[in-house]
Amino acid sequence: MQLCDQETLGSWGPEARALFKELSKRVIESTCDPTAGSSLGQRISLAIQKGNAVSILGTVPRCGGFEDVLDVI
Template sequence: MDSSFIFVPFGVKTLGPWGPEARALFKELSKRVIESTGDPRAGSYLGQRISLAIQRGNAAILGTVSRCGGFEDVLDFI
């Protein structure tokens, strides 16, 4: 990738706080979305989309766990 891309990997816990890199990335992305759309609410919309993505991921994992019999089976798979 060239220097026009920003790559910041970070993990997100369901109820855990975001680390400093994740917060900084979110602030930068929010600023850029607001600048490009002109909508001051765009940063909030981005946060809502991230929240929904986390919830969907949690639902997918929990659905897998309930079908396979428990976390032990999932951990053995990983």
Template sequence: MVGAAATSAEQAKRRKYENLDSSLIFVHFGVETLGPWGPEARALFKELSKRVIESTGDPRAGSYLGRRIRLVIQRGNTASILGTVHRGGGFEDVLDFI
């Protein structure tokens, strides 16, 4: 099922952080590596997009926010991969531009 891992991650985070101080707002944001977002992540994104559009007056602002979030996720994935690649294995030319 598409998005099942993201939903599962959100549920695990909910259990892990259930004892946080009730004065804090904590949103369980689960995103799968290849793109699907969990339901709480989607809901938070929709709310943030709405607020950014209202504050800027730019109807494209929500789309820009989504692109930025996806870029940060891709950079995190790249960092994870690069952390497992042995330097000196012939990949230097390919990996240096990342």
């Protein structure tokens, strides 16, 4: 199982890596599914990306679109 170091705005610290490794191990053991750890990593990554999107969209004025936020030519 590989976990990308740059899923958000930086790499995971040692504590985050250790926590993920332990959670992944427990999920694999409880489900007897060797791919469960990878699935967990994907779900965490998606949740982070959704949270980042919500944060960005929260800065967009309700009356406008992305034109004021994105510098698009």
